[in-house]
Amino acid sequence: MMSIFGRLVLMSNDAPEASRAVEPELSDDISFLLARANALSLAAGNSALSTHGLRVRSYSVLALAAGRSRTSQRELAEFLRLDPSQVVALVDELQVRGLIRREPDPADRRANVVIATDDGRAVLAVAAASARSAERALHVGLSAAERVQLTELLRRIAFPGVG
Amino acid sequence: MMSIFGRLVLMSNDAPEASRAVEPELSDDISFLLARANALSLAAGNSALSTHGLRVRSYSVLALAAGRSRTSQRELAEFLRLDPSQVVALVDELQVRGLIRREPDPADRRANVVIATDDGRAVLAVAAASARSAERALHVGLSAAERVQLTELLRRIAFPGVG
């Protein structure tokens, strides 16, 4: 019997219309493909980053803290689509390890700006190399042009209203 | 001060190379964009499906059970990237509600083929409409051609080695 994976190929492009109209096909869903691609990406990313004592989420916080935007915890939460309370725990952990520090925002004493330390930047630099090579493995089947294309399309879904 | 979101636009395409080389930029990461896009997609999907007493994962199982592939629990797990033990719980739940049934595979008595009941197909039909409209809202900014393009690119990441 043909497996469910085998059917993927048939359905992708040139299957006769009649065979697609019978029932909703999951494998045509952008949402489903997004979920599966993300699951693979997350697993590969966590695996690659574990060497450096990081996971995808802590790596993301560290990377943003190393940026030039003087990002507050609130902005971090919004950008990473995390609840502010989750950011507290992530920032705590990275701060204990001396990779980032909280700096009160002079303009708004409620807010903490999160900034990478020199140690943090050093860890980030090597971790980023691992992360990139894991990412490369993920879309090794895509050409450079296709990667750019995918990045742009994803950005418009991930950040609607920007650009 | 420019927010981290504001910087997104600048970095997307034509930022001078010098400003990108300073540190790794999260917003250029396919992995990060995948995670954020998926988070939005998952939230929208779960919200849309909750009306029908489903979530994205149970909907996925139901949709595959309604397909013509006579899919085993093992195949379900592989396709949805879930552990077989998680599939047990999802199938249990849908079976209790009478939406699917387990049918022993005559060819391999270890395996259960999961099949949607008529009730299950009816629920799926209306739930699918909700799911599709939630998905549409997600990529409303994309043209039809871009949606096809994105689907194809995602498929190659989500199912490496197929096609």
Next chain:
DNA sequence: TATTGTTATACTCTATAACTATA
């Protein structure tokens, strides 16, 4: 010996509500 489904368990992630200090 290996695989399918199952049970059990622990850990991570997600979602909510409430509190404090500032605005």
Next chain:
DNA sequence: TATAGTTATAGAGTATAACAATA
């Protein structure tokens, strides 16, 4: 009155290991 950060808690998702039935 609203917002930034924090604490606490519960529910959903993820990862592993072990076991019975069958291959």
